[in-house]
Amino acid sequence: xxxxxxxxxxxxxxxxxxxxxxxxxxxxxxxxxxxxxxxxxxxxxxxxxxxxxxxxxxxxxxxxxxxxxxxxxxxxxxxxxxxxxxxxxxxxxxxxxxxxxxxxx
Amino acid sequence: xxxxxxxxxxxxxxxxxxxxxxxxxxxxxxxxxxxxxxxxxxxxxxxxxxxxxxxxxxxxxxxxxxxxxxxxxxxxxxxxxxxxxxxxxxxxxxxxxxxxxxxxxxxxxxxxxxxxxxxxxxxxxxxxxxxxxxxxxxxxxxxxxxxxxxxxxxxxxxxxxxxxxxxxxxxxxxxxxxxxxxxxxxxxxxxxxxxxxxxxxxxxxxxxxxxxxxxxxxxxxxxxxxxxxxxxxx
Numbered sequence: 227x228x229x230x231x232x233x234x235x236x237x238x239x240x241x242x243x244x245x246x247x248x249x250x251x252x253x254x255x256x257x258x259x260x261x262x263x264x265x266x267x268x269x270x271x272x273x274x275x276x277x278x279x280x281x282x283x284x285x286x287x288x289x290x291x292x293x294x295x296x297x298x299x300x301x302x303x304x305x306x307x308x309x310x311x312x313x314x315x316x317x318x319x320x321x322x323x324x325x326x327x328x329x330x331x
Numbered sequence: 332x333x334x335x336x337x338x339x340x341x342x343x344x345x346x347x348x349x350x351x352x353x354x355x356x357x358x359x360x361x362x363x364x365x366x367x368x369x370x371x372x373x374x375x376x377x378x379x380x381x382x383x384x385x386x387x388x389x390x391x392x393x394x395x396x397x398x399x400x401x402x403x404x405x406x407x408x409x410x411x412x413x414x415x416x417x418x419x420x421x422x423x424x425x426x427x428x429x430x431x432x433x434x435x436x437x438x439x440x441x442x443x444x445x446x447x448x449x450x451x452x453x454x455x456x457x458x459x460x461x462x463x464x465x466x467x468x469x470x471x472x473x474x475x476x477x478x479x480x481x482x483x484x485x486x487x488x489x490x491x492x493x494x495x496x497x498x499x500x501x502x503x504x505x506x507x508x509x510x511x512x513x514x515x516x517x518x519x520x521x522x523x524x525x526x527x528x529x530x531x532x533x534x535x536x537x538x539x540x541x542x543x544x545x546x547x548x549x550x551x552x553x554x555x556x557x558x559x560x561x562x563x564x565x
Contacts, residue, residue, distance in 0.1 A: 227399055227470045229373050232389075232394070234380070235381035236407040237377075244418055244438065244440045245433070248421065248425055262418065264416040267416045269512050269547070270522040270545075271544045272504050272507055274543035275528075276525065277524070277528040277529055278528050281562040302502050310510065312349060316352055317544050323498055
């Protein structure tokens with residue numbers, strides 16, 4: 227039973243967050259600081275997801291060159307900064323990781 | 332003037348390059364649902380009802396870790412907070428629509444459809460049927476996403492671990508993160524959030540994600556404030 231309740235609660239939460247302003251609020255009435263905080267949300271949340279995915283792929287932080295995901299991720303970041311196509315960092319990162327795994331493993 | 336049908340078709344067509352990047356992400360989300368111990372039906376329901384790769388992955392990871400339901404829902408909500416910003420940003424363009432239209436477009440909103448909608452609504456020309464453009468892009472994304480997630484659920488653990496397909500998920504976030512860093516305050520928020528996420532990595536239930544996001548936002552706001560103060564002085 228619990229999985230179904232969890233699924234429905236997550237669905238309701240994501241819908242209400244998406245609908246927050248579109249359905250319920252007048253964006254002009256919110257304080258300036260709140261709108262400013264909202265603008266920083268994507269950069270902060272996405273970086274908080276990316277950093278451990280690269281620097282702590284197995285749970286513990288590993289900043290050594292043996293961490294192939296960190297190396298491949300840095301390649302992907304450099305590519306993403308130059309090429310604005312969403313596929314570029316995905317292709318460059320996967321290719322880098324496979325090459326490094328092939329060269330070392 | 333472009334008809335509703337023209338706008339819908341244009342939205343569906345213009346979103347298609349993004350679909351290629353969606354495939355590995357959807358597969359991973361499907362595989363994660365199977366690995367979490369959810370039944371195939373539950374895994375698909377999670378995807379069909381929440382339609383968010385990031386939320387689905389976090390929820391599946393936490394269910395796999397046997398986290399309490401309240402923690403699972405809280406984490407799924409926190410990673411979805413960016414939708415509030417998207418909602419605030421597009422709401423002026425949708426204010427003239429009736430409640431059913433707004434609910435439908437809200438339900439279908441994703442990082443990709445938000446980016447498309449922002450571009451379409453800010454383009455010059457007549458605005459009459461532009462919400463059909465967003466609908467065309469969003470429905471295309473929805474169908475493609477559910478299809479790849481279903482394939483991921485069906486394939487399940489048969490994807491060899493040596494392919495490191497889960498790394499494609501991190502890379503998808505990099506593809507979204509880099510364009511999201513537009514100002515110095517964004518950059519400061521991203522660096523602080525990334526650093527705190529690593530420092531707090533030992534916290535249970537992905538609380539590091541919450542702590543890191545809040546720290547990043549606070550840092551970005553502090554930078555923004557000091558920049559204003561400097562501008563006033565000059």
